[in-house]
Amino acid sequence: MAKVKVNHDACVGCGVCASMCPDVFVLGPSGKAIIVEQYRGASEAEGEIPDDLVDCARSAADSCPQQAITVE
Numbered sequence: 001m002a003k004v005k006v007n008h009d010a011c012v013g014c015g016v017c018a019s020m021c022p023d024v025f026v027l028g029p030s031g032k033a034i035i036v037e038q039y040r041g042a043s044e045a046e047g048e049i050p051d052d053l054v055d056c057a058r059s060a061a062d063s064c065p066q067q068a069i070t071v072e
């Protein structure tokens with residue numbers, strides 16, 4: 001398991017993360033990226049994902065133009 005978080009102060013809603021790793025990220029109603037419902041935690045901007053999705057979440061984090069995603 002890994003913790004994933006999207007910083008909504010930084011996210012500009014470009015959709016890169018949701019297109020690269022749709023099993024983890026989706027664009028929410030506010031136009032910013034959120035965690036898919038299945039893995040969501042205390043807020044829609046954070047959650048816990050299984051090990052087999054960590055690589056794609058990290059790739060999305062690396063590709064985020066705003067460096068708004070953290071995976072740990």
Ligand code: SF4
Pocket residue numbers: 006010011012013014015016017018032033063064065066067068069
């Ligand atoms: Fe937001 Fe980054 Fe995802 Fe773009 S790639 S929607 S800026 S979190």
